[in-house]
Amino acid sequence: xxxxxxxxxxxxxxxxxxxxxxxxxxxxxxxxxxxxxxxxxxxxxxxxxxxxxxxxxxxxxxxxxxxxxxxxxxxxxxxxxxxxxxxxxxxxxxxxxxxxxxxxxxxxxxxxxxxxxxxxxxxxxxxxxxxxxxxxxxxxxxxxxxxxxxxxxxxxxxxxxxxxxxxxxxxxxx
Numbered sequence: 001x002x003x004x005x006x007x008x009x010x011x012x013x014x015x016x017x018x019x020x021x022x023x024x025x026x027x028x029x030x031x032x033x034x035x036x037x038x039x040x041x042x043x044x045x046x047x048x049x050x051x052x053x054x055x056x057x058x059x060x061x062x063x064x065x066x067x068x069x070x071x072x073x074x075x076x077x078x079x080x081x082x083x084x085x086x087x088x089x090x091x092x093x094x095x096x097x098x099x100x101x102x103x104x105x106x107x108x109x110x111x112x113x114x115x116x117x118x119x120x121x122x123x124x125x126x127x128x129x130x131x132x133x134x135x136x137x138x139x140x141x142x143x144x145x146x147x148x149x150x151x152x153x154x155x156x157x158x159x160x161x162x163x164x165x166x167x168x169x170x171x172x173x174x
Contacts, residue, residue, distance in 0.1 A: 001040060001107040005051075005086065008105065012046040016055075022112050031119055033071060034062035040111060049087040050097075051105060055080055057114055065125040072123045080114045082107075 001020050008014050019037040026032050042055025057078040062071050084098045084105060098110075138144060 001111065003044065003105045003107070005100065005103050005105060008044050008051060009046050012044070014044045014046075015042075016044065017041040020108060020111055022108070022115060025112060025115065031063055032061050033064060035115075036060065038111065038115065040107075044105070049085050051084040051086070051100070053082045053084065053105075053107065053110075055082075055107070055111075057111055059115070061115075061119070063119070063123045066122040067124060070125045072125050074120065074123055076115075076118045078114045078118050080110070082110050 001016070001018060003014070003016070018040060020040050021037045023035050023037070026035050036059065038057050038059035040055055040057050042053060044051060044053045057080060058076070060073055060075045063074050064070070065072050082098060083096060084100050086100050
């Protein structure tokens with residue numbers, strides 16, 4: 001999402017709205033499985049050398065469930081505010097003001113940054129989603145077990161190589 005500086009100065013405050021494709025985040029962040037284009041709506045205001053941009057990003061990303069690794073559709077909405085300057089005299093100590101190089105303000109990197117900050121550490125699929133998922137319940141040398149009350153605990157199987165040792169303990173108990 002790019003804006004010519006001359007257009008921003010002529011029409012301040014400048015209203016904008018549109019969809020932005022930031023699907024390359026799928027390859028940069030392993031947690032994001034799918035990211036369709038996000039909707040961005042906002043306003044840019046020019047005051048001298050300062051450009052303030054207030055915008056909202058809405059969309060939906062697909063993330064893995066923390067328990068089952070099934071796909072979870074995670075809707076999000078981000079309120080963001082960025083401050084830019086066209087002044088050649090950059091103080092360098094203020095990280096909150098971004099310098100604009102050239103005659104075009106490119107908002108796309110800041111949209112990406114705000115979406116990445118919105119990725120949660122963990123998401124969990126609803127129970128209905130888990131039942132319909134293709135998640136395996138067992139594999140080589142493992143299986144998914146439900147929490148069972150102690151009264152229903154199954155008898156442990158003894159390794160055949162240790163069967164003689166089990167007989168030794170049985171004799172000592174008598």
